Amino acid sequence: MSKHQRVGYKRVSTVDQNTGRQLDGIELDRVFEDKASGKDTHRPALQEAIKYVRDGDTLVVHSMDRLARNTEDLLRLVRELNAKHVSVEFVKERLTFSGSAADPMAELMMTMLAGFAQFERSMIRERQREGIAVAKEKGVYKGGKAKLTAEQVASMRARVAAGDAKAVVARDFGISRETLYQYLKAALQNG
Structure with missing residues (x-):
């Protein structure tokens, strides 16, 4: 039977930044590292880490903002990993999500994160509606034009x-x- 691994994931926003402080002093079996903006959906090392981890492993990340672009992305990634029976540990926040209903605090945090994700989506839609209304008032917004006759x-x-x-x-x-x-x-x- 193989030993469960602690797998690290690091991400920095630009090639100039250093990941040295992330996960410093934490014992890990393997580390994956991306140099990409948080908004960037192309994070090859993250995808590689997700493919690499197995049942019983733990993905260790410095903080939530290092793993995800937004709350919705965070929820999706944590749920995807938990579905593979992989725990996700956030060092800075001192949180671990295992997907186990036996951890009521983690369940509460996931519920709160889901609420924040929904709120975030609502706020984005509201800002879009307000922006369109202002643009229409100014006569700038014409809407999409028909592509086909x-x-x-x-x-x-x-x-x-x-x-x-x-x-x-x-x-x-x-x-x-x-x-x-x-x-x-x-x-x-x-x-």
């Missing part, structure tokens, strides 16, 4: 109905598949 939409629908691959149709019309689906959905709703 009625004839193009009819042609696109006909091709999809004939069995053409949606990805190919979307590419031919210079739109994303998501936009194609929105056009098809709108066409269904309008009869």
Whole structure:
């Protein structure tokens, strides 16, 4: 039976910063390190660490802001790791999330984090609505312009109905598949 490992993850915002102080003096079996902005979704060392850890391991991170871009990202990562039976330990906050219902304090913290994530999303949507309202008042906001004419939409629908691959149709019309689906959905709703 293999020994459970303590795996460290470090992230610094730019290549100029040093990760030396993060996890300093903590005994770890392996360390993964990213040099990327917190907003950057491309964190290859984090993805590698997530693939590396196994049932019973602990991922050790200096602080919550080193692991995640925002509260929602933090919740997703902790839940993903806990689902693999991997504990996540945050040194600065002195918190460990194991996913075990036997730890009521960790459960409470996860519930609070979920509430903060929901609040964060609401605040972002509210700021967007306010910004759009101000821009409309100034006559600056015009909304998105239609990408396709009625004839193009009819042609696109006909091709999809004939069995053409949606990805190919979307590419031919210079739109994303998501936009194609929105056009098809709108066409269904309008009869």
